[in-house]
Amino acid sequence: MGFRCGIVGLPNVGKSTIFNALTSAGIESANYPFCTIEPNVGMVPVPDARLDILAEMAKTKVKVNAQMEFVDIAGLVSGASKGEGLGNQFLGHIRQVDAIAHVVRCFEDDNIVHVDGSVDPLRDREVINTELILCDLDTVSRRMNKTASQAKSGDAAFKAQLVVLEGLYGLLNDGKPARAAQLDDTGEKLMKELCLLTAKPVLYVANVSEAEINTGNQWVDALRKAAAAENASVVMISGAIEEELSALSVDERQDFLADLGLEEPGLNRLIKAGYELLGLINYFTVGEKETRAWTIKRGTKAPQAAAVIHTDFERGFIRAEVISYADFVACGGEAKAREKGLLRLEGKEYVVQDGDCMNFRFNV
Numbered sequence: 001m002g003f004r005c006g007i008v009g010l011p012n013v014g015k016s017t018i019f020n021a022l023t024s025a026g027i028e029s030a031n032y033p034f035c036t037i038e039p040n041v042g043m044v045p046v047p048d049a050r051l052d053i054l055a056e057m058a059k060t061k062v063k064v065n066a067q068m069e070f071v072d073i074a075g076l077v078s079g080a081s082k083g084e085g086l087g088n089q090f091l092g093h094i095r096q097v098d099a100i101a102h103v104v105r106c107f108e109d110d111n112i113v114h115v116d117g118s119v120d121p122l123r124d125r126e127v128i129n130t131e132l133i134l135c136d137l138d139t140v141s142r143r144m145n146k147t148a149s150q151a152k153s154g155d156a157a158f159k160a161q162l163v164v165l166e167g168l169y170g171l172l173n174d175g176k177p178a179r180a181a182q183l184d185d186t187g188e189k190l191m192k193e194l195c196l197l198t199a200k201p202v203l204y205v206a207n208v209s210e211a212e213i214n215t216g217n218q219w220v221d222a223l224r225k226a227a228a229a230e231n232a233s234v235v236m237i238s239g240a241i242e243e244e245l246s247a248l249s250v251d252e253r254q255d256f257l258a259d260l261g262l263e264e265p266g267l268n269r270l271i272k273a274g275y276e277l278l279g280l281i282n283y284f285t286v287g288e289k290e291t292r293a294w295t296i297k298r299g300t301k302a303p304q305a306a307a308v309i310h311t312d313f314e315r316g317f318i319r320a321e322v323i324s325y326a327d328f329v330a331c332g333g334e335a336k337a338r339e340k341g342l343l344r345l346e347g348k349e350y351v352v353q354d355g356d357c358m359n360f361r362f363n364v
Helices: 015-023 049-058 084-094 121-151 156-173 185-194 218-228 239-246 250-260 266-278 302-307 311-315 325-331 334-339
Strands: 003-008 040-045 062-064 067-072 099-105 202-207 233-237 280-285 290-297 317-323 344-346 357-362
Touching: 003 015, 003 084, 003 266, 015 040, 015 067, 015 239, 015 266, 049 062, 049 280, 049 290, 049 325, 099 121, 099 266, 121 156, 121 185, 121 218, 156 185, 202 218, 202 266, 218 233, 233 239, 233 266, 239 250, 239 266, 266 280, 290 302, 302 311, 302 317, 302 357, 311 317, 311 357, 317 325, 325 334
Parallel strands: 003 067, 003 099, 062 290, 099 202, 202 233, 280 357
Antiparallel strands: 040 067, 280 290, 317 344, 317 357
16 A cells, blocks of 8 residues: 555646656656646655665565555646536546645746746635635535435434535535544545545645755745645645656765755655655565565554455454564564564554564464
C-alpha cells in the first residue's frame, strides 16, 4: 500500500511540470489550458533513509521502496461543476484519489499565461474549492431528495441518513468542505458511499520561482495563512528546480541541491506531508534476498499490517516477530537483537509502530 495523490489546480499553474519532474513520466507540458485531458499516472518510490541503511546491513540483493502514486488531473476552471472546460470529466477523476495536492501558482512569469490574467493564489484556491463544493452540493442534494422520499416510510435508518445529509448540505452551502463535518457511524458510512470531493484531505503546493525557494514570498505567506484556517498544510516547491533535478544523476542532484542551499528535493517534502496528512507509516521486512518498506495507516494492528504483504498472512496470523528500527541498527542486525532479547513476539492486538522490522508467522 502506498497512497494515490491527485494533483489539481487551475490551468498553467505548473501541475504537469511538477508531475513530470516527480515521476519522470515525460508527459506533455505546454503553455496553454487543458494540455492534460486524460489523467496521467506515475508511480514514485518513497525515499526512506532507514530502508537504505537496513538493506546495507543485510547485504540485501533487492531493495524495494514503498510506492506513491501521483495522478495529474487536468486544469479546472470556474464553472467546472457545470461542465465548463470538461469539468465534469475532470472532477470525476478526483473521486479516485486518496488525497489532493492542490498546486497554486506563486510566481511571476510573463512567458506563462495565467488563465485569469494575474497571479493571485487566494483567488485561485477559492475557484478550485468553490467548484469542488458546488459539485458536492449537487451530489448531496440528489441523495437528500431520494432519502427524504424513503424516510417517509418511517424507516429509522433513512431518517438517520437524512439528518446527516441535511447537515452536510448546510455545511457545503456555507462554503465549508465536507471534511469539516462531525459525523457519527451513520455519517461516516454515508460519507464513504457519497465519495465527496471535499471530504478528501488536502495539502497545498505553492509553486515558486527558483530564486524564492528558500525565502518564499508574499503569496506563499498569504496561502499559508488561508490554509491554516482550514487545518491544511503548505509545501513549497519550485517546478523549475524539480524539472532540472529530474534530468541529473544522483551525484549531480546532491551538488545542485547544495548549491541552492537545499537539503532534499521537493518530492521528499511532498511525500512527507502526504504521509502526515493521511496518517501513514512504514514498517520493514529485512533479509538477504529482499529488504522492503511497507506502508500502512498509523494505528494498524499486526494481522492487518501482514495483509499488506499477502491476505493469507492475516487469515492465518499466529504472531509477529518485531524489532524496532533503532534496536535493529544498534545491534547490527537481527541475530544480535535476538541474543540481547530485543526481538519481541507480538500477537493480534499489537499496534505496529513506524520503523518496526517484522517477520510474520502464519498458518493457512
